[in-house]
Amino acid sequence: MSRKKSPAFRVVYTLAIICFVAFSLGPILWSFIMSITPQSEMLANSTNFFPKNPTFQNYIKLIADSDQQGLLFRKGLVNSIKAAFLSLLLGIPFAVSFAYPLARIKFKGVKLIRDILLFTMAIPVFATIIPLYRLFVSLQLLDNLFGLVLVYITSFLPLTVWLLISYFDTLPRELEEAAYVDGCSRFGTMVRIILPISYPIIFAASLIVFLTTWNQFQIPLILAPSHATKPIAVVASEFVTKITVDYGLMNAGGILALIPPSIVAIVFRKFLITGIVGGATKG
Amino acid sequence: MKKKRNVLPYAMLIPGSVLMIALVFYPIIVTFYYSLQHMKLTAPQDNRFVGLQNYQKILSDSSFWYSLQNSMVILVVVVVLTAVVGLAIALLLNVDSKLNGVLTAIAIIPWALPPIVNGVMWRWIFHPSFGFLNRLLLRLDLVEQPVQWLNSRWSIMLIASLVVAWRNIPFCAVVTLSSLQAIPRQIYESAVIDGSGTWQTFKHITLPLLVPSFGIVLTSTSINAINVFDEIVSLSGYGDMSKNLMIDAYLRTFSFLDYGVGSALTYIIMILAGILGLIYIRNVYREVSYL
Numbered sequence: 001m002s003r004k005k006s007p008a009f010r011v012v013y014t015l016a017i018i019c020f021v022a023f024s025l026g027p028i029l030w031s032f033i034m035s036i037t038p039q040s041e042m043l044a045n046s047t048n049f050f051p052k053n054p055t056f057q058n059y060i061k062l063i064a065d066s067d068q069q070g071l072l073f074r075k076g077l078v079n080s081i082k083a084a085f086l087s088l089l090l091g092i093p094f095a096v097s098f099a100y101p102l103a104r105i106k107f108k109g110v111k112l113i114r115d116i117l118l119f120t121m122a123i124p125v126f127a128t129i130i131p132l133y134r135l136f137v138s139l140q141l142l143d144n145l146f147g148l149v150l151v152y153i154t155s156f157l158p159l160t161v162w163l164l165i166s167y168f169d170t171l172p173r174e175l176e177e178a179a180y181v182d183g184c185s186r187f188g189t190m191v192r193i194i195l196p197i198s199y200p201i202i203f204a205a206s207l208i209v210f211l212t213t214w215n216q217f218q219i220p221l222i223l224a225p226s227h228a229t230k231p232i233a234v235v236a237s238e239f240v241t242k243i244t245v246d247y248g249l250m251n252a253g254g255i256l257a258l259i260p261p262s263i264v265a266i267v268f269r270k271f272l273i274t275g276i277v278g279g280a281t282k283g
Numbered sequence: 284m285k286k287k288r289n290v291l292p293y294a295m296l297i298p299g300s301v302l303m304i305a306l307v308f309y310p311i312i313v314t315f316y317y318s319l320q321h322m323k324l325t326a327p328q329d330n331r332f333v334g335l336q337n338y339q340k341i342l343s344d345s346s347f348w349y350s351l352q353n354s355m356v357i358l359v360v361v362v363v364l365t366a367v368v369g370l371a372i373a374l375l376l377n378v379d380s381k382l383n384g385v386l387t388a389i390a391i392i393p394w395a396l397p398p399i400v401n402g403v404m405w406r407w408i409f410h411p412s413f414g415f416l417n418r419l420l421l422r423l424d425l426v427e428q429p430v431q432w433l434n435s436r437w438s439i440m441l442i443a444s445l446v447v448a449w450r451n452i453p454f455c456a457v458v459t460l461s462s463l464q465a466i467p468r469q470i471y472e473s474a475v476i477d478g479s480g481t482w483q484t485f486k487h488i489t490l491p492l493l494v495p496s497f498g499i500v501l502t503s504t505s506i507n508a509i510n511v512f513d514e515i516v517s518l519s520g521y522g523d524m525s526k527n528l529m530i531d532a533y534l535r536t537f538s539f540l541d542y543g544v545g546s547a548l549t550y551i552i553m554i555l556a557g558i559l560g561l562i563y564i565r566n567v568y569r570e571v572s573y574l
Contacts, residue, residue, distance in 0.1 A: 101291070128310035187291065276454055
């Protein structure tokens, strides 16, 4: 707004910013403080906010120690990284291949398929998980990373396809018509003309795929019962419920699990916002 | 040439469709079939078709109504919090400032994090002895004894709603901000010429123009709120006191191994979420017009 900012406005604005930052980052900061507080100080029942002798021991334990907690944690981390890459590798081609015809080619049933896609976003995980569990048991896919990732893909496919469709919809038809005149095939046009100019939205979709995979909890809770495929989010939650009673260690585990998604959010915020906004509008 | 045109779109739809049919639509139908069966893993010889009995059983069980109440409280509180705080943050980010880049990054962080870990972190805000809030209150002498925040039903529900809202607010703020910035400047200018004050302009021009995107944001938020699971698990475990519909369905299915009743309950949740889903679709298709 172009009007001059009065001193009163500045005070209100500054206060509001402080509240907003405290609300958004406060829990993360507090968890971090707890993670660097030595066990002895934590149990001393003080009302101090900051530890007198901060220590990174908990982080070292998780990253480098070869005891059970460290091993489980690192296994979870590796599982999540593997799952994220496999999701991207398989999920993005699936999504692009699904979205392109729905956006650019007129054929019967387009509207119906679009509606079904939107509708599937409302389906809770548990509506499919019992049959999936039994299917996985009979196919011996439990604790199989590939099987797990296929289920993850179904959880983000509707949103990513919707994102891509709403972007493809905005591209002018002349782009393709010119390519056809030049003798380009439909498939060639998609690969050489449409996909290159769609990189912002494909990248945004990839980020969302990464985050959704990283943040999975309910699906692996059922379909990844052993530590062979258990992702970091599930391991971090088990730190609270069964693995340890060490509060500092629990918080260190949580903070480490937050680092990859936080980096993605900070570095690629522009693309993510394109994705968030694009997913919520018709385009 | 013509023939090729007709085959290609269907061919490209095959991989995604096969996956969705095999891992979503087929299981959903099977779940419905289970919901009509007497099917307990503790008595595997006793599987039989019972029609709608499982549904009747659920609807006449006070445990269901208890969980439904909890789910509804979460739904209402999450939607109200998300709407109010999301709009406030959008307005805040709409002010021209050098800080906007940093502030936007801060705004979307909660949205990007694993919900299960969010619950774990917030637990340490409300923990009776190690929690930030109690330390603050004790320091300021506002309380004499540590408050047991996570010990009663309604306070757990409110805290769970706060944590769920925490991850939904960024989505609301970002979408609202983008619709704020899409409102043409001329509309504001002509309002000022007509003698409209700041509050009047906000109430009569800005808010109505935000309604369509708000509709989308809030329906998608309510779908998330009905399906809350992770945050409750990490805040208070699978306890009976704090269970919502999803936890109830999980317990019946995977703790009591009653697949029949568990499936029926999941179907009830899906119907509730499905109604919200239909509203969502209608909102998405509604056009935004500034004329």
